[in-house]
Amino acid sequence: MVTQSLPAEKDRIIVPGPAGFMPPSAAQLGVSLPPAGIGITYGHHLPEDLAIEEIARQMLTKPNATIFPGPMVLWAWNDHAVEKAQAVLEIAAQIPNVLIIPMPDYRPKYPKVDPEEVINPNHPNLTIWGNKIEACIFVGVHCHYANLTLKMIRAGTNCCTAALCAEQGHEDAMLSVHDMDAAKLRKVAKIFKRVREEMGIALPADGRNVRYTGLQSRVNGNETHTNPFSFKPGPPPAGVQMVPEGQMPH
């Protein structure tokens, strides 16, 4: 059933944790994936734009809000991936002091993990704890690994999770919207801008609103912040062939 407003606190099913040692999955709790145009807010179906507004409110108000880009927007698989990556940066540009921490692949990191710099589906809770992240967005992560990550974060942390999914969405995220192509990601950025302005939250005048992690700062001359538009995803290096649209990750 689709509701037209955020569920009351007492009715919320999937909420920031820690939910406990071994909480049931959202699917076991009866949360289902919604049809096109509908998002999920705290386990309930809600029109997509309202769900996006709630993601914006959480990302604009919670400490250490972070965007976690996954392999499908982090690597230039094809032109569409590049376009989506640029749209993700447009979203980042609307969140003051936002962190961007990549999930470049899904392999366990051995023998040393640096969870404050890179998030990994095998121990995402460490990244949340290490950076004291209380709101985050996952985008460009394959659904299986996104679901593992979301479950683990809900079990062990107090972080409010959101998923911008290219497929059917994620029940285990507190907030989820789906069918995300580049155009829809740009729409998300526009809604973020509107919500931010309605809340009276200003961006830095120089546009340097993305906060570096420790390592990012060290490799960027100890700068603390950057303008997300200063990062220009470009064409692949010479000799690397871009595969045609539709043959590689979406």
Place this chain on the structure above:
Amino acid sequence: MSNPLEPDVKTNPQGDPISTLEPEQKTNPQGDPITSAAPIKVGGGSKDPHEAAKKQRVVTPEYMFFEAPRKREFITGSEAAKEAVRRSNVDFSVAYPITPQSETMQLIGVLYGEGYVKEYYRGEEEYGVMSAIAGGSRAGVRCFTATAGPGTLRGLEPIASWPGHRLPAVAMFTCRVVNAPLAIQPDNIEVSYLLNCGMIVFHAENQQDLFDFIMKGFIIGEQNDVTLPVGVACDGFFVTHARNYVDMQEKGIKLPPRQAWKGAVPVLDAENPPARLSRDAPVQKSNFMAYNIHAVWQQEVWAAVERSRRYIDKYMGGMLTAENVEGAEAVIVASGSACAQSREAVRLCKEQGLNVGLIKIRSLRPFPTAELRKLLTKTKLVVIPEFNYVAWLAKDVAAAVYGYSNAKIIAGPHVYGGMSMPVEMIVDEVVGGLTGKKSIAVPDSAIMGRDVNQADVAHFMQNI
């Protein structure tokens, strides 16, 4: 040294001379002649054996399942499986022969020869077969295999790993005896092992079900939010070797190909080493994995099983069918071939003036728990006939309706090891269940729910 006056005589691998009339024969790596793909000579010319396959048109699943005109044919279950694979755009098929599956996979070999299946070979045994299916699916192609009884059990380790690796494929299980004394006869106890793997499991009553479930299994299992293997079980011989009417679409159309790049996991990247066969991440006790990685992974597998419900509803019309359940004095719940016997039992009961309903369960995983709770709320008697000893269906039904129905549940009658199930056995249980007459085929310990005489059960258990 060769004599220049005598031309070199070409010989085959066995040393026999190859006459000029004999075309050079291609062989596979084992040295066996390749015949299936060889051009067929017609009137001195050659005809491409793949010609018809090449002309197949891709249609949407919706058109294929709901709109395409169908023609009725009288065929065996093995032939129905073959025809389903022909229309399913299958890339890869591998199997090891075992009764009663052998004919099915032989026919898939014919499809390979005709070009409808792109790759096909006989595995060394079922462990290798199911591992090969894992590799094929991991690489992103559409896979089909079939096995039976001991083959299912031999391949169970890789089969049980398919769901966790998120590997869509369709495996057909033509159920037969697995336990000692070994027999090739029908018995569907192997289904009980499959139920807990995390895969989707359908149970076909007849040849038509087999045809439809295989095709729909590909589409359901390959949905992004599902990304799971599908097992299509049927009762060996009763379905595989017997003929029945099957309504089928024309041969000239096929399902869209698998779009693995849209799956819930990345496909195996064989172009960029190191290619890892194990899905990230193999879980060991270590300091670089969270304590609950395996737990959330398994939760995710079963969440995917849950998500398949809406596609089963969409493409199969639901996980069960219910006939005459509303207001019935008793309801028979069955799956597979037992449905056919039960339908006849319903007719015989009607002749005796008894109003009996039938619920046919088509999807065992996911299990239609909510549907059964709704349908059996007011039912007084449930009879569950099965072709196995252990009553896996009765246990699932009883667990589903516990607390939601006051029905007396009779886990029986059962036959196994190749016995047929006389319809009268089912009728006896219905009549006995309604009148209180003691059953000669079902022990008191197999009766659950209300009206159970605990003293009788205790007496039975003490004297078993």
